[in-house]
Amino acid sequence: MDAISVDNLRKTYDNKKYAVDDISFSVKSGEIYGLLGKNGAGKSTTIKILSTLIKKTSGNVKVLGLDINNSMDIRKRIGVVQQDLSFDLTSVERNFKIYGLLWNVKKELLKSRMEELMELFDLNKVRKNNIMDLSGGQKKRVQVAREFLHDMDLLFLDEPTVGMDPIVRRKLLDYIKMRAKNGLTVLFTTHIMEEADYLCDRIGIINSGKMIIEGNSSYLKENFGGYKTLKLDLNKDIDDLTKNELISMNVNLKNENNKLLITAKNIDNIIPEIIKTVEKHGYNIIKLNMDQSSLEDVFFEVVN
Amino acid sequence: MKLPDSLRLTIRNFKVNSDPGTIMFMLGLPTLYLLVLGFMYQSLIPAVTFNNVNVSYTDFLMPGIMAMEVMTAGTVGGSMLWSDRRFFMFEQLLVGPFNRLSYLFGLILVSLIFSIIGNAIMLAIFYLFVGKLVFTGVGLIYSILTLFVGTIIFTSIYLIISIKTKKMQTYNTITIVLFFVVDFTSSAFYPITAKTPYSLRLISYANPLTYITNITRNALVFSSLSGVLSEFLVLTIATVIVFGIALKLYDGVKPGM
Incomplete structure (x- = not known):
């Protein structure tokens, strides 16, 4: 069953330009879906619509099987970590307790979850501190941790790791993975591609309000990775004749101390030809490896 | 047991606001006015007369302080x-x-809730340090209704300011200036009589705090209900209008922008 189903969604704030322009995608129950895009691409607007904060201009949207107009029924079953820091101007512990009260979490359950999350997000040392005395990263940790106090079927995370140190960030990503294994559906946005690669089952890249590509990480890298680099360790330095012959294959060449770096689009198709050319000129290949495209390469390729 | 949504939000609002700063603002300032201003002016103003009833200045001031609590x-x-x-x-x-x-x-x-607690504490302070008020049942009902309606009109006014201002500095400046202007142009500290300059009388009668003060003062201090009903009606109509404006503006507040 789809936890989120979006068909031809559009949103305009001024009736002139679409912040979200005819996007369609779906997220299965228990799936972690990453939404990537530049600043202003339409990620946050999409999340705001899906979390019932703002109204769509047109299109069909279903969340947890409910039409998006059933906002109250949806809100009771979702969690949202907004991009902007949100908190009550009181201590960390009180923020947790108040949030638990707002979500009607039973006292005993709230206490145990609070302790678990304080530990997980490394907040024990600052639990009595006023939220205004915390660093930006600590505030973000409070905001994210607080959301896990209540039960939910679907969680929206809009750039949740901003300002977090790598250790807490990894802990959070692993915790999200664990929760997803137990059935939680997650819609996640980030600017850190490694995070999306590590966490998401599927990724959609949007630009100027439009969905450009969608798929799992391997699929995206394989099909939209753009330039890849072939590294060859040779027995001796390469001569100009061989260089020119390689360059004629439309590749970029870098030569450094018997090491040859050949970068090209769709390089997989010309690897046999490259090897043949190198060996034809009397060079022995000692070592060969290829840099895989990263999700960042994909992002640059499709967004630029 | 699941508490209703509004009640959970109310408890949350109460918890967030029960910090020393807010409590000081809610209780410290009115107590200061009541005890310091009340006792200091008592030497200048031995008694205030209304409907042939003489009361001390502190007794006269008490309803004004209660009205201030409502505004706060x-x-x-x-x-x-x-x-x-x-x-x-x-x-x-x-x-x-x-x-x-x-x-x-x-x-x-x-x-x-803050209005009720604030007024209860101010009454307790009054009883402890000053004396006691003599009031009738009808007078008490009028006072309670007035404090209720008064809280709604001032909440609505501050909601309007909160919605219309963009900068925190602007909001703070407006609220502080308004606080003092409303306080000192009302009848909280002095009676508005026929001898009061016309322009000041006009400002005073355009000020909801005057009505809240007059009604509670008449009902609680002078035990007189003359003119109370008409003032209560004016206050209620004004409250309905201001609350309507606040509601309309609140409806236009766009989240997530």
């Missing part, structure tokens, strides 16, 4: 909306299990 309680609701918008809790609550109406009720209810 109104700032809690307005400031809460301001703070929630500034720190994105407004958006956060509206993607939680709440709708806009329950959020608004939460603001009004917390102002009412």
Whole structure:
């Protein structure tokens, strides 16, 4: 069953330009879906619509099987970590307790979850501190941790790791993975591609309000990775004749101390030809490896 | 047991606002006015007469202080909306299990609670240090209704300011200036009589605090209900209008922008 189903969604704030322009995608129950895009691409607007904060201009949207107009029924079953820091101007512990009260979490359950999350997000040392005395990263940790106090079927995370140190960030990503294994559906946005690669089952890249590509990480890298680099360790330095012959294959060449770096689009198709050319000129290949495209390469390729 | 949405929001608003700063503002300033201003002016103004009844200046001042409490309680609701918008809790609550109406009720209810508690404490201080008020049952009902309606009109006024101002500095400046202007142009500290300059009388009678003070003063201090009903009606009509404006503006507050 789809936890989120979006068909031809559009949103305009001024009736002139679409912040979200005819996007369609779906997220299965228990799936972690990453939404990537530049600043202003339409990620946050999409999340705001899906979390019932703002109204769509047109299109069909279903969340947890409910039409998006059933906002109250949806809100009771979702969690949202907004991009902007949100908190009550009181201590960390009180923020947790108040949030638990707002979500009607039973006292005993709230206490145990609070302790678990304080530990997980490394907040024990600052639990009595006023939220205004915390660093930006600590505030973000409070905001994210607080959301896990209540039960939910679907969680929206809009750039949740901003300002977090790598250790807490990894802990959070692993915790999200664990929760997803137990059935939680997650819609996640980030600017850190490694995070999306590590966490998401599927990724959609949007630009100027439009969905450009969608798929799992391997699929995206394989099909939209753009330039890849072939590294060859040779027995001796390469001569100009061989260089020119390689360059004629439309590749970029870098030569450094018997090491040859050949970068090209769709390089997989010309690897046999490259090897043949190198060996034809009397060079022995000692070592060969290829840099895989990263999700960042994909992002640059499709967004630029 | 599941508490209703508005009640959970009210408890949250109460907890967030029960910090020393707010409590000081709610109780410290009125206590200072009542005890220091009251006793100091008593040597200058030995008695105030109304309907052939003589009362001490501190007795005269007490309803004014209660009206001030009402106005101060109104700032809690307005400031809460301001703070929630500034720190994105407004958006956060509206993607939680709440709708806009329950959020608004939460603001009004917390102002009412602060008004009730503030007035109860001020009455206790008054009884402890000054004396006691003699009032009738009808007078008490009028006073309670007036404090209720008064809290709503001031909550609405502060909600309007909170919605219309963009900068925190602007909000703070407006609320502080308004606080003093409303205080000192009302009848809280002195009677507005035929001898009062016309322009000041005009300002005073355009000021809701004057009506709240007059009604509670007549009902609680002078035990006179003459003119109370008409003043109560004026206050109620004004409250309905101001609350309507606040509601309309609140409806236009766009979250997530």
